[in-house]
Amino acid sequence: MKRFNLLVLLGLLILLSSCGESPPTEREDHFMGIAFCEVHGDELLEETVLPAPLTVEFEIEYQDAMEALFPNLGLAFAIDYPDQDSVVVEYCPACREANRLWLKEH
Numbered sequence: 220m221k222r223f224n225l226l227v228l229l230g231l232l233i234l235l236s237s238c239g240e241s242p243p244t245e246r247e248d249h250f251m252g253i254a255f256c257e258v259h260g261d262e263l264l265e266e267t268v269l270p271a272p273l274t275v276e277f278e279i280e281y282q283d284a285m286e287a288l289f290p291n292l293g294l295a296f297a298i299d300y301p302d303q304d305s306v307v308v309e310y311c312p313a314c315r316e317a318n319r320l321w322l323k324e325h
């Protein structure tokens with residue numbers, strides 16, 4: 220019984236330590252309070268959008284492309300803003316253009 224508890228504790232410790240190693244989720248660089256796209260270097264613009272219903276799961280390939288090529292699309296999903304009709308998002312115009320081209324090619 221003691222051994223079982225020890226294993227559970229060990230499992231929890233591994234779980235916690237692997238959480239700490241996850242890469243930072245920061246998607247933009249900040250300079251003097253201004254946010255820039257880390258891919259394109261463009262200043263992020265603000266826009267008010269309606270949170271979209273999340274009806275389809277993004278495919279892994281698209282998710283990877285989004286993170287690497289166009290991380291600042293300024294998407295807002297209703298699931299993240301359940302009580303809001305509109306959300307102010309930051310987006311990079313070059314990211315949106317890259318997203319458009321990527322979708323055209325795939």
Ligand SMILES: [Zn+2]
Pocket residue numbers: 256257258259260261289290291311312313314315
């Ligand atoms: Zn960008």
